[in-house]
Amino acid sequence: MTPTLALEQLMLDPAYDRFVEHARAVMPVGLRDQHDAAATEAHTILSGAAVRLGDNLSYPTTAGDLPGWLRLGLLDTISQFAAGRATTCRHNPQADRPRPVLAAAWRPGVVVCPPCAPLLSLKHDPAADAVCDSCGHQCTGIEHGDGIYPGMVQLGPLIYQYGTCGDCRPPTASGNPLSGPQTAERDRPRGTGRVRPRGSRGRGRGRGGRV
């Protein structure tokens, strides 16, 4: 079994919360504090991004709530990062020195710090920017009722961005208490509603430490 699948199995296990509690109890206090601080900072980034996405859709979710493609993409990124196999920005973020980091479904295996978010940008490739990260559908644009929905999910210090067609949007309602990822999504395709069209996924995110 690959580390990603093992991690998935662990997170979907009903005993996952107890495992996390135990892991936290045996973790060196300094590392735990660093991890918590990084996760809190990542959550602040995600919440701010949710507000800027226009609909303030930021809510707790669990690994089981995420569709498989998104969960596996997220966990694969985490396991590559933890194993030191991710491609990083020049600031060389490391899993054992917790701080907020960003990744994207459309750039597998790349992990960057918030100021380097433009490295994940698709603004120079509008065709790629319109591809659903779930099914690969090339969205034809909001003018044809076929816009792409940007979203992001946070797990600990990692914020994982994605974009989907209307059919593949992850369900946004979860009654489950927070035990794993946190997501932020926009309820309408990019370029509609009260938010000014901003072009690409990932564009401009991260300046000044913001996503």
Ligand SMILES: [Zn+2]
């Ligand atoms: Zn960087």
Ligand SMILES: [Zn+2]
């Ligand atoms: Zn799709």
